[in-house]
Amino acid sequence: MNDYTNFEEKGYQIVEKITDNIQGGRVTYKAVKIDTQIPVIIKQFRFANSSNWDSFKEIEREIDVLRGLNHRGIPQYLDKIDSGEGLCLVQEYKNAEPLSKLRSFTPEDIKHIITQILEILVYLQERIPSIIHRDLKPENILVDDDLNAYVIDFGLARIGNATMAVSTMQGGTFGFMPPEQLHNQKLTEASDLYGLGATIICLITQTKSQDIGSLVNFATNRINFKDKASRYSFKFIQWLEKMVEPDPSSRFANAQLALEAFKPLYVVRVPEMRISSKVFEYEAQKLGEKVQFTVELNNSVPDTELQGSFSMVDHPGDRLSSPKQITASNPQNAHSWISVSEPVFKGNKIKCLVTTDTRDLRAGQLYQRKIQLISNASEEPYIIPINIKTAPIPVENKSIPYFWLCMLFAASLFLPLQLVLIEEVFTIVGNRIESIWQ
Template sequence: MTSPTDSDLRFGLPDFSKHGFKIKSELGANRSGGRVTYLARHIKTRRLVVIKQFQFATSSNWGGYEAMRQEGQVLKSLQHPGIPRYLGVFKSDDGFCMVQEFKRAYSLAKPRSFGPEAIREIAIACLEILVYLQDRIPPVIHRDFKPANILVSKKLKVYLVDFGFARIGDGEVGISSVVKGTLGFMPPEQIFNRQLTEASDLYGLGMTLMCLLTNTPADQVGNLVDVTYQVDFTQLKNDLSPQWIKWLEKMVSPRLNERFANAKVALAHVPDHGLRQPQVLVSKTRIQLTAFNPGDLLTTAITLTNGVPGTMLRGNWQVVPHPSDPIFRTGSRPSDSAITQSAIIQSDGNRHSWINFFPAEFQGNNVTTQIQVDTSQLMTGQTYERTLQLKSNAHQSVHPITLAVETAPMPIIRSRGTPYPLLGGLLLACWITVWLLTSLVPDYDPRLANIGKTLTVFAIFGSGLGWQIASWLLHEAKLNSPVARINLIIGAISVALVAPLCLLLNVATTDVITAVITTGLGMIGGSVVGIISGLTIDRFWQRDFKPKLAIGLSLLTCLMGIGLGLGQGLALSTPWFTFGLIANAIGIGTMLVYLPIQQAQAIALYRRNVEQRLIRP
């Protein structure tokens, strides 16, 4: 035991050393009610405790003593980390004392500033304490839930104190107990001596939260309500989310039947977001992607921003289920008839068979999500539309975003295309070239025998040389070697025909200048026509046309153009010439008709072998 020090005597601190306690300071006092609270240290264990003393000599009534005695009776049976433990009682020289566990925390009556997330944590912690009290049989009703009786540490540990007005079980308050409580925090049923329920303490907690949210001191809480006990939420509507305002309205409703039934129900309905709700801004509401090659992996980015200070945007991405998309359980393996084995399994809502998000779940106020589309699972030449769903803790919790994907054309169609522009260009080029060149052939004396046949031989000879020149140029241009070889063969045939034609036609001699001009024009025509036809054949091969079809179509079209140019330039109109043009046109038409038939067969084969395993639009 120790004797009181000079400082204890100077500040009027009592001496509880014979009871095993050393008083350190006075925490609070209600002199008129004879109640004083001290901070003390247990002499043996050195632990800090709180001692509440009821002083008989200074009290004008015994209400304080009864409250302290009742508080001790209630605390004896309570074991919860949010309620300081009851440690015992003792009688002092001038009063009755109760000892309770000390918590290094401050009451909410002390002016402090709490952020939205901190207030939410305080609300949940208080509800958890009330759930514990109300789960007891019979339930414990605190009856004095207010800022002064809620302690909060720097780490947001919450403690409920002062059970002096608490009662076990519900029922009417009784005329002698009407004043037990604090005006502004007592529900109307407590004020008007009506039956108390488990919802009664929720009113005091709700008004305490209102004081924190509006920075209203406890003694001015009356400014928040009107004469009908309705709380004015006008000043909070710009700061609190609608869900939190609705929750608080039920907590402080003056009508008992409009309040939450108990703390457990109130806790279950606490909004799953902070008091202030983020506002999400999405960079785009429609996404359009186009694939140029089958199996392309398409990627785009979408940015989410939140401009509400003091809030954190959280959420995840999902794809709204579509009847064409396969859904498999985790670990299952899709069959080939449904999807290829490389498909990503859609199992938990965030994963999808051909749409992926990176990241699928996010947290932050400026988030960029990569959206990846795997078109290898999709049919070619189709348009797919799916709805993406952004679920977040924002005021608008669900944001739908349309995703449209145009897949690449079918490889057969894309590679071949249509031959008509190429053939049309080749026909026109040959026609105009031959027509212009034949119009430059020198006039000859028709009286000379076989002079026309002689010029024809020279033209054929020049054309053969021109085709060979064309083959050399194409070879130097590093085009497909078969093209150059074809032109070389055509040129060789043309040159080889000159000698037999000379004997067959019994050609006459002509002047050297005319022969040179005619041969030169033939060379120019052969070179131009040979290059054009070679380029056309090469273009056909690049589009995966069969070689025989490409060569046949090109040469027949080239021959048709030459015939039309000769007919127009030399004014030929013999029946044999007309018959040759008709036969040529029939050959070209037959090949053109064969093309779509062949393509349709290839498409049918492709769909039968490939697209049965793909996802439909």
């Protein structure tokens, strides 16, 4: 048993319930038209289940809006039904998933999806009268397996000159509403761009809709997302920042201008990382010497910014058991004798000073270590070998004083004469002893 409304008298058969907003009295079904077996969506407002007439007005508003729309990216209005339990909207079914369902898209996929949504907004803004959706968010943008994008749920949409009177309908989703909508101020053609921009931010940073507030700086009303989108091109990030400017006058004025600015951009453009040297070899000249060398990183790819960090590759000869971040301010927390002046780097011309402190190392030894660079230039880390040979223990060289050298030399001159005299003395003494014994 189920509590599905019977729509067979109206020519539709329910397949499944998709959503059930009990508090709002709204239920969404997937159904088929009996005579054609074509799938449809039925949105129903149940009078008996709710006294929330805002939900009823939303369905009425969506019917009014969809009746006048004809765009491949907007599921078509098909029918309006009074089921006896409430007002129903019948709409074209699209076999697609909302962007709120996190999926992996290539940079080309993302550009294709964004372009389609902007084209839908251009259509809405250029028609007469124009339409402001007012609730663009990941749940209201569908994408199918062929990367066709659709905008749904026009229950909060506003029909009429978008730059004129203040909206009379409250609503929207926190984090995706522009500040002017949040404060019930005048809406413009730039208003929907904010919701689309926030949706794109969720898409590229893999942020769930309910967590978008974690990216908002409430002191400035800005969405801070750049640290989570380092792999995306610099120009694309600038474009996206303009989409979500808190001040509507600082955004693109309309969807057409946003689309024109977006078309030539690379969503992802990978920077290069040219390194000054592939290996560093040094020999210390004295015990305890601090050996320093500079690593230069350069990127010349336009519209990109090189970002990354240095870290140590673990070595069994060191005290640490796992690779650690090299921290210049406190190298003991990172490695016992290697530190880097810029362990985290950002820019296109970077100079980092690597210091190796040999005070705690054994003399006359060769130490071979590796530093890895993790950056947005490559999915794989770049390895820099470092070979440091410590200075040997010096041998003490005691010199003989000059005076004693002279005395030794003089002695060496008289030594043959002295030996002759000694020989003569021993001869005389020997002869005398021999005569006595005789």
